[in-house]
Amino acid sequence: MTTPTYTRADFQTDQEVRWCPGCGDYTILASVQNFMAEMGLPKEKIVFVSGIGCSSRFPYYMNTYGMHTIHGRAPAIATGLAASRPDLSVWVVTGDGDALSIGGNHLIHALRRNINIKILLFNNQIYGLTKGQYSPTSELGKRTKSSPMGAIDWPFNPVALALGAEATFVARTLDMDRPLTQKILERAYRHQGAAFIEIYQNCNVFNDKAFIELTGKEERVHNRIDLRHGEPIVFGPDQVKAVVLRDGRAQVVDRASVDPAEILVHDETRPDPTIAFALAQLSHGPHGPTPIGIFRDAPRATYERLMADQIVDAQQRSGAGDLAALLRSGGTWEVE
Amino acid sequence: MSDTTATVNDESEQQTQTAELDRVVIRLAGDSGDGMQVAGSRFTDASAAFGNDLATLPSFPAEIRAPAGTLPGVSSFQVQIADFDILTAGDQPDVLVAMNPAALKANLADLRQGGTLIVNTEAFNERNLAKAGYESNPLEDGSLEGYRVIKVPMESLTKEAVKDSGVKGRDVLRSKNFFALGLLAWLFHRPQEPTLQWVEQKFASRPEVVKANVSAFKAGYNFGVTTEATKVTYLVKPAHLPPGTYTNVTGNTALAWGLIAAAHAAKLPLFYGSYPITPASDILHELARRKNFGVRTFQAEDEIAAVGATIGAAFGGALAVTGTSGPGLALKSEGISLAVMTELPMVIVDVQRGGPSTGLPTKPEQTDLLFALYGRHGESPLPVLAAASPSDAFDVAIEAARIALKYMTPVLLLSDNLIANGSEPWRLPAIEDLPDISVPFATEPNGPDGRFMPYLRDVHTFARPWAIPGTPGLEHRLGGLEKEAITGNVSYDPANHQLMTDSRAWKIANIASDIAPVEVEGDDDASLLVLGWGSTLGSIRAAARRARNRGHKVATAHLRYLNPFPENLEDVLRSFEMILVPELNTGQLRRLLRAEYLIDSEGLNKVAGVPFKVAEVEDKILEMLKR
Ligand code: SF4
Numbered sequence: 001m002t003t004p005t006y007t008r009a010d011f012q013t014d015q016e017v018r019w020c021p022g023c024g025d026y027t028i029l030a031s032v033q034n035f036m037a038e039m040g041l042p043k044e045k046i047v048f049v050s051g052i053g054c055s056s057r058f059p060y061y062m063n064t065y066g067m068h069t070i071h072g073r074a075p076a077i078a079t080g081l082a083a084s085r086p087d088l089s090v091w092v093v094t095g096d097g098d099a100l101s102i103g104g105n106h107l108i109h110a111l112r113r114n115i116n117i118k119i120l121l122f123n124n125q126i127y128g129l130t131k132g133q134y135s136p137t138s139e140l141g142k143r144t145k146s147s148p149m150g151a152i153d154w155p156f157n158p159v160a161l162a163l164g165a166e167a168t169f170v171a172r173t174l175d176m177d178r179p180l181t182q183k184i185l186e187r188a189y190r191h192q193g194a195a196f197i198e199i200y201q202n203c204n205v206f207n208d209k210a211f212i213e214l215t216g217k218e219e220r221v222h223n224r225i226d227l228r229h230g231e232p233i234v235f236g237p238d239q240v241k242a243v244v245l246r247d248g249r250a251q252v253v254d255r256a257s258v259d260p261a262e263i264l265v266h267d268e269t270r271p272d273p274t275i276a277f278a279l280a281q282l283s284h285g286p287h288g289p290t291p292i293g294i295f296r297d298a299p300r301a302t303y304e305r306l307m308a309d310q311i312v313d314a315q316q317r318s319g320a321g322d323l324a325a326l327l328r329s330g331g332t333w334e335v336e
Numbered sequence: 337m338s339d340t341t342a343t344v345n346d347e348s349e350q351q352t353q354t355a356e357l358d359r360v361v362i363r364l365a366g367d368s369g370d371g372m373q374v375a376g377s378r379f380t381d382a383s384a385a386f387g388n389d390l391a392t393l394p395s396f397p398a399e400i401r402a403p404a405g406t407l408p409g410v411s412s413f414q415v416q417i418a419d420f421d422i423l424t425a426g427d428q429p430d431v432l433v434a435m436n437p438a439a440l441k442a443n444l445a446d447l448r449q450g451g452t453l454i455v456n457t458e459a460f461n462e463r464n465l466a467k468a469g470y471e472s473n474p475l476e477d478g479s480l481e482g483y484r485v486i487k488v489p490m491e492s493l494t495k496e497a498v499k500d501s502g503v504k505g506r507d508v509l510r511s512k513n514f515f516a517l518g519l520l521a522w523l524f525h526r527p528q529e530p531t532l533q534w535v536e537q538k539f540a541s542r543p544e545v546v547k548a549n550v551s552a553f554k555a556g557y558n559f560g561v562t563t564e565a566t567k568v569t570y571l572v573k574p575a576h577l578p579p580g581t582y583t584n585v586t587g588n589t590a591l592a593w594g595l596i597a598a599a600h601a602a603k604l605p606l607f608y609g610s611y612p613i614t615p616a617s618d619i620l621h622e623l624a625r626r627k628n629f630g631v632r633t634f635q636a637e638d639e640i641a642a643v644g645a646t647i648g649a650a651f652g653g654a655l656a657v658t659g660t661s662g663p664g665l666a667l668k669s670e671g672i673s674l675a676v677m678t679e680l681p682m683v684i685v686d687v688q689r690g691g692p693s694t695g696l697p698t699k700p701e702q703t704d705l706l707f708a709l710y711g712r713h714g715e716s717p718l719p720v721l722a723a724a725s726p727s728d729a730f731d732v733a734i735e736a737a738r739i740a741l742k743y744m745t746p747v748l749l750l751s752d753n754l755i756a757n758g759s760e761p762w763r764l765p766a767i768e769d770l771p772d773i774s775v776p777f778a779t780e781p782n783g784p785d786g787r788f789m790p791y792l793r794d795v796h797t798f799a800r801p802w803a804i805p806g807t808p809g810l811e812h813r814l815g816g817l818e819k820e821a822i823t824g825n826v827s828y829d830p831a832n833h834q835l836m837t838d839s840r841a842w843k844i845a846n847i848a849s850d851i852a853p854v855e856v857e858g859d860d861d862a863s864l865l866v867l868g869w870g871s872t873l874g875s876i877r878a879a880a881r882r883a884r885n886r887g888h889k890v891a892t893a894h895l896r897y898l899n900p901f902p903e904n905l906e907d908v909l910r911s912f913e914m915i916l917v918p919e920l921n922t923g924q925l926r927r928l929l930r931a932e933y934l935i936d937s938e939g940l941n942k943v944a945g946v947p948f949k950v951a952e953v954e955d956k957i958l959e960m961l962k963r
Contacts, residue, residue: 013813015825044808049648052816059813060826065805067651068815070674073644076636080645081805084607084632085652088805106644109637307632314627321629323600324767326593330585331530332764333385335577 024175024201051098055122072103075110111167114193126207169195227293359418361426366435371513376413387574393425423874427949437468456490497555502544511552518556587726587755592622594733607649643671653804659685681740699945700753724873727762790824798843862889865912879953
């Protein structure tokens with residue numbers, strides 16, 4: 001099959017995009033459309049499945065196959081599709097409320113199964129579509145219409161949650177950082193199995209500047225820790241900060257104060273997710289230094305492959321299904 | 337049990353007489369660990385091989401390991417065998433095997449007066465009697481007078497029989513169900529071969545178990561011969577069934593096979609997404625064993641994911657099915673509405689059990705009918721079908737799939753605990769006679785300028801086209817938001833929502849013209865019609881037959897299609913003076929009939945977690961005819 005040549009326009013639909021002006025979703029949409037055009041994926045093989053929420057309108061704007069489903073269930077629906085059609089490239093678009101609150105169960109199970117679906121979680125730390133209630137990633141004490149005295153729910157750290165579910169591909173990016181987002185999308189696509197990408201997404205209407213510590217001109221240089229496979233984890237102005245493992249956790253230290261050999265070297269491929277989890281715990285919220293990039297890309301057998309293998313196996317062992325023989329398998333007798 | 341003739345048996349058993357019966361009901365009862373289901377199934381298979389017609393009714397405790405020796409721990413298996421086509425597993429056992437005091441206590445009230453009682457005497461010790469709540473030993477206090485009691489020291493006899501088998505310790509007594517089975521084989525002149533063969537196949541990897549079970553079985557048989565445990569043995573001759581090849585099948589198995597057959601007939605891969613739930617799990621188990629048919633079974637994280645994955649598989653072009661029971665159907669409700677909105681074909685199986693809530697998970701009811709029809713938000717109509725017997729589940733599964741695919745709609749298929757776990761002989765259909773239910777996928781754009789219109793409906797069926805991912809040029813988006821007619825774009829237009837609501841309703845209503853009319857059985861000129869649906873078929877037909885044998889005129893009819901109703905149903909109902917609707921609920925079908933046709937009927941309703949006795953339906957028929 002020859003690779004189709006596309007431009008971004010090939011992935012745009014005739015539907016009017018209805019997010020609020022200035023919403024981070026626009027940038028993410030552009031990144032995804034660009035990535036797909038550059039990759040030259042045959043668009044009839046691509047399916048976008050979403051749940052409910054602002055981000056979940058996404059499939060309507062992608063000129064591929066798509067399904068805008070029900071709140072929280074996109075990973076389950078995508079699982080059925082990917083399990084029965086391993087030839088497709090199945091993408092899930094979800095938000096923090098959709099994936100982590102009402103659909104939390106489906107998310108962790110899709111990840112542990114390692115089914116070949118790529119989950120893009122647009123995390124804006126707020127309920128946008130229902131007009132501004134706190135979400136499962138809103139920070140403690142957040143005042144919203146449903147938490148006038150401040151949220152008392154401890155928030156999820158989505159990357160840590162995905163790693164806890166032993167997802168085989170886990171990454172974090174920012175809506176504004178299109179090159180990084182595209183790079184991560186490509187890596188997720190190439191990864192065999194479930195991929196989880198948390199995208200910090202600004203909701204300029206209900207939760208503006210939630211990620212300012214990572215996106216602000218002044219702040220980002222102090223807080224953004226870029227994870228690079230095979231390299232020591234250093235950051236900050238002139239890379240004066242470093243990450244080390246001490247007392248059973250990851251810690252930020254002055255680079256000059258440590259033996260260079262002690263600086264943690266990032267390894268995406270570690271079979272054990274423990275160190276990736278420690279990195280995820282560096283920040284919560286995000287406040288302060290926060291890792292961005294690919295936390296984990298470790299191979300493991302995919303669900304749909306194991307499922308297909310069992311079918312081949314069963315057919316080799318018992319022969320392709322013979323319906324007449326099946327009906328006789330419980331023993332028969334003849335009546336003349 | 338009606339004795340017809342009594343003849344002297346062959347020479348080896350000079351002393352014992354054989355009585356010929358037209359039918360007999362046997363119930364085996366014991367602790368859930370006593371192997372009563374196995375013994376019952378083996379007796380059933382031997383009887384099937386012998387050529388009897390039969391029907392079975394297993395009853396399990398809800399707890400897997402209820403305390404041994406207690407009433408809640410009792411498990412039983414009832415089978416009726418006959419020399420004619422019987423319709424139910426029987427109202428009252430003629431023979432009861434009680435492996436312990438609890439089994440006796442839980443089942444004695446059902447045993448026919450004068451019936452035969454086989455008891456394992458060694459289980460009637462003080463401890464077990466106390467656990468069952470007996471103050472005195474019923475084997476000694478005279479309370480069993482009026483029954484023909486066969487006392488068997490089953491445990492020591494089993495121990496003796498298996499002592500050379502190599503089976504040791506606690507496992508020794510596990511063979512006592514085969515001892516009981518051997519005794520029954522003698523008492524009812526059952527062939528021994530099918531049981532012995534089964535044991536050899538089943539335990540092929542454990543020769544010591546084969547030896548133990550075979551020895552126990554033979555010891556039980558010989559115990560009958562040598563002690564002349566009873567003066568009379570019984571013979572139920574083969575039934576005159578239509579010629580063909582038969583197997584004995586449970587409803588869950590038949591349903592699973594029906595789904596495989598439907599996939600074959602539709603030329604589609606089968607996808608079954610399910611979460612374990614009693615009594616539907618055996619469908620998942622059976623399908624999981626059949627991967628060589630290309631079946632994909634997905635054990636989901638919950639009921640919601642099960643229906644979700646099924647919707648995903650349907651979008652991808654599979655014959656997509658999910659199965660559950662009442663509580664699970666409640667959880668699937670939101671997903672089913674999405675399937676209604678996206679007009680994707682799928683089958684949802686609900687094996688009904690006692691409710692509400694966890695209710696009686698191992699008992700049958702027909703209490704989900706209205707829920708199946710209306711248990712969704714918004715106006716979301718879908719076809720509802722019900723299986724009427726274990727083997728009927730095979731045909732209904734294929735029919736449900738046919739309707740789902742042809743009309744691009746989710747279809748709800750109702751079974752229940754009685755059908756799921758009950759069994760009956762089934763004359764195997766010829767595979768070549770299966771209908772072709774395949775539906776072509778869309779491959780070309782159907783709109784102007786080469787565009788694809790996912791909601792451009794077929795003029796006859798009102799089905800929308802099924803374009804599956806992977807088809808170039810037909811990329812489109814489905815979803816839960818209301819869709820514009822034809823284009824499938826999101827639409828908030830009032831007139832469009834009205835149009836789409838009406839279209840979805842009309843599409844389902846129109847299926848009435850494509851289903852078999854309801855058939856009236858029995859006396860066309862009767863004044864009374866007994867109308868049923870689902871697993872009450874057997875009790876209703878048997879009751880009508882008995883009333884006819886008493887010289888009354890009665891007609892019966894049974895509904896496979898609960899939504900839409902067959903087109904001729906109203907005419908049929910109007911042609912009778914009286915209508916009786918027996919249901920294992922508080923009158924759900926009756927309510928539907930009244931709503932639909934303004935026709936009144938009388939109900940016979942029971943929500944006790946047990947099926948109708950034929951006598952209950954018969955009494956009601958006679959009462960109505962007397963008016
Ligand atoms: S409410 Fe927030 S997340 Fe939703 S579209 Fe508007 S800006 Fe974007």
